Amino acid sequence: MTDQPEFDAIEAIRRRQPPDGRVAFGIGDDTALLWGGPADWLVTVDMILEHVHFRPGTPLDLVGRKSLAVNLSDLAAMAGRPVAALVAMGIPSGYSARQIDDVYRGIEDLAREFHVAIVGGDTNRSHSGLVISITLLGHPTGKGAVTRSGAQPGDILMVTGKLGGSLAGRHLSFQPRVEEACRLHELVGLHAMMDLSDGLAGDIFHLSKESRCGIIIDVNLLPIHDDVVPDGRSTINHALHDGEDFELLFAVSPADADRLMSTQPLKPIPVSRIGEVVAGSEASMRQIDGSLSRLQPGGYVHRF
Template sequence: MQPHNILLSFSSGSLLRDINEEQLLEILLKDFQTNRPGIVGIGEDCAVVQGRGNDLYYLFKVDATVENVHFEAETPPELIGRKALARALSDIAAMGGEPLYALVGIGISKDQKIEKIKKIYEGIRSLAQAFDLLIIGGETTVCEQLFLVVSLWGKTEGYKPVLRSGATDGDGLFVTGVLGGSFQSGHHLMFMPRIKEGKWLAAGRWAKAMMDISDGLAKDLPRMAKASSIGFEIDFDAIPIRGGYTIKSALTEGEDYELLFSVAKEKEDKLIQSWPFDVPLKKIGFFSQRAKRNFPDEFRGFDHFQKP
């Protein structure tokens, strides 16, 4: 869909609940698009800016994590902080990058206990240490609804960041880990961002197109297909589902934070043999010029803005 059409189809009184997140971003950011060389802007997991020197790319990301949206008031505070950073790290992983530096902002009510805020930051710090990430700044402000903002600066060096747009006809479609049940199982608070795996896939030129699954396969895969201007075929029996959950949960609930990527057909076997990580790797379909770019209607991904 073109941003222009969206604009024409809503009256000035339309509310956010009438559109989805993608349409909103298209409306807001259509005039921000840049064609400057070396810069990839809107529509990828991170913005990319070419650095100085040969084959150095900087990745740039900001992400907000909000009470009653991404966590509950009762969520243990260490896990709130952990999730805020892990979500942003997952976007760096999605392009095959290494995280370098982070800024952390927080909006908090005056009635929060200092102890809670300290624990939130302990959760951030302990995950940052695991990835040798430096937290180099912070900002605090007052807000009734608790939120955290993480701004990340990462890089790829010696290889290019993997975009969503690189999939071509015949590529295999792969996913890491298992999907579904993220909220109920607590995975959405405890997931390990696939930084190592993403970097390996990018640096080794395995992945041609890549993203992380945050809104559910049924919503995120069509985004990759659209970016790559290609359709896809899914082998529904091959989708790795978390034990005790359904295929619908695996496709639509979101917050899986697993990597979704395309691999050239001739490299598929070699990839499966070479995969050095504990996390499962699974081929779940392939890209095809002749196939559709969407899932059947009964599978719809998670959308914060969708009614009701």
């Protein structure tokens, strides 16, 4: 299913891929072949579309970068280590070879940084905007994968980094928390974890649902990102709803939470206590005055 003009791009990537002991063979055949072994495989896919996830005119290397970064963030959420990626793309007919190369360069630079082998792909014409769908494969570490379903009443909820204001630019340049997740997994017992892509106020429902627990978020404790600029909405509102933070949300025991708060092992990236896991199935917010109010599930609205 390869169009000829774009075929050159795939050939170029193939030539640029260094030999990789994890990969029997990559680009150039009908499928890639990855060596088997005792380790289980984590697999995830994310698609990003022009007009939906990024504006026309966004630098194409940043678009490419983001298409892989969102997948790395998903893998980080399981405390996994990346191995290989497949890149499927719909490329607008008007793109020059240089533009196509820019997209791939953004993907490949981040792939190199995170030791990801690009083992396959599919390039096509798109009669509308740019579409990139990346599949990422990786392994859990020796401690196993961390899911969304292990949070227990009494656990403390924490996040890495700071929240809000990502759409000002950080949503294109964020650093996926792969190393940070593995470090946390080594240090403490991660009962549940996920990455924050749609905004804490929306994502929290997934953790709550999969763990069959209630959740209380303490709005006084939310770490507000410097990117949040004062406007009609409160900074807390931005931290809860802006989305595309790509930070980690995780549940640990109170003792582990205390240890993480005092040692701050990811410095300079903060880890912050933001709430707790409770019995039941409701998600609530502890307001500034200490009262509890029910958090309403709200869909993520792309804002471009």
